[in-house]
Amino acid sequence: MFETVRIWLLVSGLPLSFWAFAATAFTYVSNRRPTAALPGSTPFEMYHLRKPNVSRFRVWGCVAYVRIAPERRASKIEPPRVKARFIGYAEQGWMFWRPDTNTVFVSDDANFDESSFELHRGNSDDADLREDSPTTLFGDPPTGSLDIDGDDAVEQDFSLDGAGRAQAPGTDDRATDPIAAHRAFAPDGDSRDNTPPVGRARAPDREYTPAAPGCERAPGDRVQHSDGQELTPIVPTRRAPAPVVSSGRAPAPVVPNGRAPAPVAGDGGAPPPVASRRLPSSRTSELAERWGAPAGSRRRGGAEQQAMFVDLGTILRDVIPLNELPEWEQVLSVVVNLEECNGWTNLSSIVQGSTEGICGIEELEAYQVWTGSPDKPTYKQAMAGEDREDWSISLMTEYSILNGMNTWDKEATDPPPGVRAIPTKVVLVRKRNDKGDIIKYKARIVARGDLQNHHGETFSPTARIASIRMINVIAHVKGYRRLQFDVNSAYLHGHITEPLWIKLPDGSTHRLRKSLYGLKQSGREWNKVLHAALVDRGFKPMEEDFGVYRRVRNIGGVDRTTLLAIYVDDGLLAGDDDLEGFLSEFDQQFKLKRGEVELFLGMKIATDDASGIMTIDQCHQIETILNNHGFANASAVATPTSDSDQHSDGGTAHLKLNYRQVVGELLWVSGCTRPDISYAVTQLSRHCADPKPEHFRQMRRVLRYLRGTINRRLEYNRHLGIDVTLYCDSDHAAEKSGRRSISGYTVIMAGAAITWASKRQVSVATSSVQAEYQALSAAARETLWIRSLLFSLGFPPSSPTIIHGDSTGAIALADHPTSHATTKHIATHYHFTRELVSNGIIELRWIGTKEMVADGFTKGLSRAPHESFVRMLGMVDAPRQGACWKGLREQ
Structure with a gap:
């Protein structure tokens, strides 16, 4: 592919900054022409089940005379057609570049002069990167189709998105990204979607302005669009990022050294090449073809081309501000094999060994990239894998059920x-x-x-x-x-x-x-x-x-x-x-x-009738999470929180995509079987909208803690009965910014936690007594629900439920309405506890802080208190298996 793109650029005389448009056009044509793997057919036909139409294929880069609608002309005497260069295909029509106004637009009404290119001299950077001109173009004329219905003339102007990404090709600033421009003009949908595109991207509002050929902008120059809006300064670069063919949100497969698998991705969801494999039956084969079966195979040197390679820069641009990466222009050219890093991938592990001389690589430790779950592949990934026959059978079974x-x-x-x-x-x-x-x-x-x-x-x-x-x-x-x-x-x-x-x-x-x-x-x-x-x-x-x-x-x-x-x-x-x-x-x-x-x-439930012990755990699920995130061999830590990583508000949004995904998984685990990480995960969840690197480091610590305690489980003892006991605690003004307190409680049944919570209080408490009193109210509400559910299930409690607290002032306030002057401001609904005490539904008892089970739900604990907290929750570690155990180490 890159050989053809290079030839097109040389013959057309267009600067190298137009490489993304050339690559997109090549992708479009390649998916509509026969390949060695599909004799007599095309990838487009295999996927869309209809013959392609090639009537609008044109020689890339040629001169065209494009009609301008009357309402868009500057004056009545302006010529009805303008001279432009053909640079690609759009949903309806062709894409053109006007050298006189330096804009890109789309029209379906043009006269082409496919023998004229009007070679011009590119800038010095382009000239330095060019090779000797070859003698031929890309070979035989293609026989694919251009999927355009109707003959109505359509003219559109394209523009930047809200971040101003699609600016001048060939510049280095993240606001001037040719890859983003290529995405904006790509005629097809998301290449990673499982189905053919069902809609088309709408044209932006302002014109996209490529770099004028034959000129350079000095550092600090500002670029203006046709509407006069001024963009941020641009900084020229002399290093071109690795080309990527992409459409929509996700990068498409691109292999290094300019060799791309065929059919080329990015065209209407056309599937990538896979090895031919026999389907179970002729009926299955027919249905598989209808529902998107693999289009064929292609081999290079006897090896199947199944890897997904992508330029790292295309992953990072929407995740991390480039000016926050060290030597980022070197990082952008790193090519990553996504199949080798399924799930979460730490950026430092990607870059390490891929490039040399990158300064400050430790700064990448806080960043990770989600490259997809290996157990939730896209359709294209599934059909390119070794178990594609199993996926085909499963899909046919689903179709049969739906029909039946x-x-x-x-x-x-x-x-x-x-x-x-x-x-x-x-x-x-x-x-x-x-x-x-x-x-x-x-x-x-x-x-x-x-x-x-x-x-x-x-x-x-x-x-x-x-x-x-x-x-x-x-x-x-x-x-x-x-x-x-x-x-x-x-x-x-x-x-x-x-x-x-x-x-x-x-x-x-x-x-x-x-x-x-x-x-x-x-x-x-x-x-x-x-x-x-x-x-x-x-x-x-x-x-x-x-x-x-x-x-x-x-x-x-x-x-x-x-x-x-x-x-x-x-x-x-x-x-x-x-x-x-x-x-x-x-x-x-x-x-x-x-x-x-x-x-x-997802919860494994095991019972030993001889000992009367039942355990509930999610060891296998935690192991999957760690493997997907690259923490399978991480060094373990003894606690899920650390005093050195304080949570704070504010930050940038560049980690929110990764951050939310991990926090969601941790919330499920902590809510099912791991109350020992409940406080840490709750703290992380408060920053999903605007995380900072310190929150990301804290998240990684929780994963390392799970790595060392993967076999931890809840253990219930039959001989302890089903009577419930509650423990309630709070940490006054624990939130550093808003100064709100943290409430925590847990309900113990049969020797282990049956339900638990770690929550920030809704209002500021003026004293530690008020904070504890408000926490008692939350525990009392949970108590009433537990007792009511037990009654409905046929097991009514025979005595008041005991709630343990470590604040004598809060217990006294709940037992007797004393200290009116210091408690008159407390909201009425918090006095719900007092009513339950007077009615004999609950009984409050004081215990010392060391015996407080809920202490770990209100604050981060050091190693010894945390281990005591885990034991009081009724959690135990299963016998560890394996040749060796790395053990825990205090951080």
Whole structure:
């Protein structure tokens, strides 16, 4: 590809700053011409299932006389056509550069002189980079298509985005980025999407102004657009970044040394080359081709071209301000193989060994780049991998299920005027067990609910994680049997009442009849069907948690209880009734996958009947997170927080994409099985909108802590019963900026935490007593919910629930309304605790700070107090396995 681009630039006489436009045009043409892997066909035809049209192919860089609409002419006597240079293809028409005004625009009405190039002399930088002119162009004429429908003339002006990125090619400032300009003019959609593009990018508002040929701007010069807006100073560079062919948000595959796989990515979602592989049957092959099967294969030197290479600069430009990187112009030219760094990749590990002489490489330690999860590939990545046949089978199975359940009308129909068909896409996920082994290749054809405009109610209840833990503990203590089930294609059981049309990946539109995955109302429609089925079988929902159900049947004079927790399409059953009989009956209405409780919502639940111990952990999930983020071999630390990394407000937004992704994963883990990181993760979550490098370092510390405590789990003892005890604490004015206090509490059942929280108080407390009193109010509300849920489940508490606190002043204030002068400003709702005490629902008891279990939810602790905090939570470490253990080290 780069050989052709270089030739085009030389023959046309255009400066090297136009390389991105040449590369885009080459991509467009290459996807519409036959390749060695596709004799008699083209990548475009294989993907879009229609013949390409090449009627508008033109010689790149040639002279064209473009019609200017009357309303855009400066005066009536101005010529109707202007002389311009053809530099690429647009959605409708061609892209042109006007040397006289130094602007790029699009028009569909032009006369081409394909034998005229009007060679001009480029600037000295361009001349230095050029090689000897070759004797031929790119070979035989292409036989692909230009996907343009209609003959109406279209003229558009392009401009910068809000950051002013698409400015002058060939300049070094991040506001003058030829790659961004190339993205703005790319005619196709996101190259990483799983489906063909369903829409086109709208043209920006101002004109894009390339660097004028034959001239250079001095450092500090300012660039003006046609509307007179002044941009930031530009700084010329003499080092050209590695070319990248890209369209939309993500970089497309580019291999070093100028060799790109064919078909070239970036054209309407055309798939990359993969090795030919036999599909299971002719029917599967037909369906796979319809739903986006691999287009063919291409080999170079006997090796499959499957790697995804990308210029690091294209990753960084929207993540890190370039002026914050050391010697950043060297970093931009680094080419990275994304397949070798799936998941989170630390920038220093990318750059180290890729370039030489970069100063201050330690400054890159705080930055990471998300390059995708290996277990959630895009369709193109899946079809380029070794397990593409498994993905194809999974996709065909999904299609058969959708057809069999009459999800949409068999015949394609166009939606009524004014009604937009909702696009669909393919989502792929590898399912793994607790050992990390792949157990299933799961494919879903889902609706783009983010593009859905009309819908009704969307609320659908799911069981709280605390309720799920409580049901497990109750079943363990009472000796109930536990089973779990998963409803196959649950959402498809819901019915769509309003008229909706969807656009399938093959481009056809159908009237939707069932609640397809991805629709905003699908969860609610499925829950309505499920709720009705459970009520018909005698189950009653709990008012305290509408995702929890209970059924009591009198069999032979004995009451038999069944408890059920529903989380979307996953169910947890516990009780002394006939659970197998219920599931067999339920399976007749909904096809189920069922079995003993082992792995539920990512939580591994193990029971030892001999010792009466039940453990809940997420070791496998934490290991996956660490592997994806590059922390599998990181050095461990003893605590998740450090005094040296203080949290502060303000900063820049350059880390928010990476930061939010990691914090989201940590929030799930901390809310399910790891209360010991709850405080640290809560602190991190407060800076998702505007993180700073210090917050990123703290996040990395939490991951290192998980690396050293990956086998830590909650341990519940059957012999301790189901009576609950609460611990409540606060840290007065812990927030350095707003001076608000931190509240923390935990509920202990059967010897371990059943629910917990670490929250910032909503108002400033004027004293430590007020802070503790407000924390008691939060714990009292949680106590009332726990007691009410236990009562509804059939296990009412027989005595007041004990809440432990370490503030005598707060306990005295809750017991008696004393010290009116110092407490009269406290909001009324905080006195809720006093009412529960007087009614005998709760009992407050004082304990020392060293015995306070909730202390670790209000502040970061040093090593010894933190280890004590972990033990009091009921957490233990499983025996470590392996040849060696690096151990923990204090940081």
